Amino acid sequence: MLSENAKKEIEREMAKYPEKRAVILAALHLVQKEEGWISQDAMEEVASLLDLTPIEVREVTSFYTMFNMRPVGNHHLQVCTNLSCALMNGRGVVEYIQRKLGIEVGETTGDERFTLSTVECLGSCGTAPMMQIGDDYHENLSEPKIDSILETLK
Numbered sequence: 001m002l003s004e005n006a007k008k009e010i011e012r013e014m015a016k017y018p019e020k021r022a023v024i025l026a027a028l029h030l031v032q033k034e035e036g037w038i039s040q041d042a043m044e045e046v047a048s049l050l051d052l053t054p055i056e057v058r059e060v061t062s063f064y065t066m067f068n069m070r071p072v073g074n075h076h077l078q079v080c081t082n083l084s085c086a087l088m089n090g091r092g093v094v095e096y097i098q099r100k101l102g103i104e105v106g107e108t109t110g111d112e113r114f115t116l117s118t119v120e121c122l123g124s125c126g127t128a129p130m131m132q133i134g135d136d137y138h139e140n141l142s143e144p145k146i147d148s149i150l151e152t153l154k
């Protein structure tokens, strides 16, 4: 259930555009910021607020890898496996994290600390391989660097 604060923020955003549907990305960002992911109930609420159908909201939510359609751990490791990162051992980064955390892509550790995902290009190709954790980019990854990053995340 969306908070009153989120609903008010969505209404403020709607005032900026000629059509309510223009606010869908902003609304989904707000939901994810509050909940950490976007549930079916939240998609239905957003649809209702924006005069859309739930399937229209689901289509947008599922199109963007930045939106989580199921709960994630405290730290969401999003490893780029697109071309530049793939050429710089992005798959190796994924495999190393899988081994280190004992999870597969799409899974969360038992302590709910980490979720591992693969994503498409994050626009940081010149510093491949890279991953995003929260709002932060971690670039030029190596196994020791990954160890150090994960160590700092509580």
Ligand code: FES
Residues within 6 Å of the ligand: 080, 081, 082, 083, 084, 085, 086, 120, 121, 122, 123, 124, 125, 128, 130
């Ligand atoms: S290919 Fe990985 S950031 Fe662009």
